[in-house]
Structure formats: structure tokens, C-alpha cells
Amino acid sequence: MNVLSSSLTVVLRIFIPVFWFVFFGSLCLFSWFTDDQDLPLRDPFIFRVQLTVFFFVGLSLILVFLLPLKRIEIDGTSLYITNYFKTIKIPLQSVVKISEKKFISRSWITLHLDFNSTFGKNIKMVCNADQLKLLKEEIRRTLET
Numbered sequence: 001m002n003v004l005s006s007s008l009t010v011v012l013r014i015f016i017p018v019f020w021f022v023f024f025g026s027l028c029l030f031s032w033f034t035d036d037q038d039l040p041l042r043d044p045f046i047f048r049v050q051l052t053v054f055f056f057v058g059l060s061l062i063l064v065f066l067l068p069l070k071r072i073e074i075d076g077t078s079l080y081i082t083n084y085f086k087t088i089k090i091p092l093q094s095v096v097k098i099s100e101k102k103f104i105s106r107s108w109i110t111l112h113l114d115f116n117s118t119f120g121k122n123i124k125m126v127c128n129a130d131q132l133k134l135l136k137e138e139i140r141r142t143l144e145t
Contacts, residue, residue: 001080004072004135005125006106012126013069014084017062028055068124072111074138079111081123088118092142100132107132 031051036044073080079090090113097112109132111123127135 001073001075002131002134004074004079004127004131005070006127006131008106009069009071009126010084012066013071017066020058020062024051024055024058028052070119070123070125072123072125074135076138077142081117081119083119086118090117092139095139098132098136098139109135 028051031039031044031048039047041047071082071084073082074092077092079092079095081088081090094113094115095111096114099110099112101108106126106128109125109127111125113121113123115121117123
């Protein structure tokens with residue numbers, strides 16, 4: 001079994017959201033429950049609001065871009081897709097289309113399925129060029145047989 005998704009996926013999917021929520025969430029709560037004299041700047045209310053907005057903007061970016069990422073492994077006939085808590089098996093014939101976007105020397109891939117799986121019709125992952133080439137070859141080989 002070959003792992004298609006990058007090892008960066010676990011960092012993007014687990015570590016960054018946990019760090020963001022714990023560190024900036026605690027900082028945000030601390031700013032709202034502490035005395036006004038202990039906060040930086042002249043207007044503590046503005047600081048609190050800016051910090052809260054910063055926290056929620058970051059949280060929404062994580063929800064939109066990082067949490068949909070999945071770890072994908074492949075064998076000869078199937079894809080094994082996991083969100084690190086649940087794993088599903090999908091036949092290679094179910095992949096209708098592969099969309100690719102390049103960002104910082106990595107490919108952000110969306111696999112479009114012909115049915116609605118547990119994780120939806122579109123499965124997102126991060127991989128490098130070699131892993132993407134392997135995926136395309138396996139899908140092509142499966143469709144030929």
C-alpha cells in the first residue's frame with residue numbers, strides 16, 4: 001500500500017488547528033478576563049476586539065482550508081481515505097476527475113467521486129508531483145482493465 005498524501009497533511013490537519021485553538025483561544029479568553037491595566041495599548045477594548053477578530057478569522061481559514069484535508073493511501077484497486085479518526089475504502093473506478101492547484105511546491109488535489117461518500121463527493125489532499133503521477137497512473141491502469 002502506497003501513501004499518496006504528503007506527510008505535511010498531519011501537520012496541517014491536526015497540529016496547526018489544535019495549536020491555533022489552544023494558544024490563540026486561551027490568549028483571547030485571557031484578554032477578556034484580565035484587568036484593563038494589564039493589557040497593552042491605550043484602549044484595552046480595541047485590543048480585545050482585534051484579538052478576537054484575529055482568532056475567528058484564523059479559525060474560519062482553518063475550517064475552510066485545512067480541516068477538509070484527508071490522508072489517502074492506494075493499493076492496486078482501491079483508495080483508503082482517512083481523516084485520522086475514520087477510514088473508508090473507495091474503488092479507483094469511482095474517481096471521475098482530479099483537480100490540481102499548485103501552492104508552495106505542493107499540489108493541492110481534489111478527487112471528484114461519482115457518488116457521495118462518508119466524506120462527501122470531493123476529497124481534498126496535499127501531495128507532491130511523484131505521488132500525483134502514481135495516482136494518475138493507477139487510475140489510468142484501472143480504467144483500461
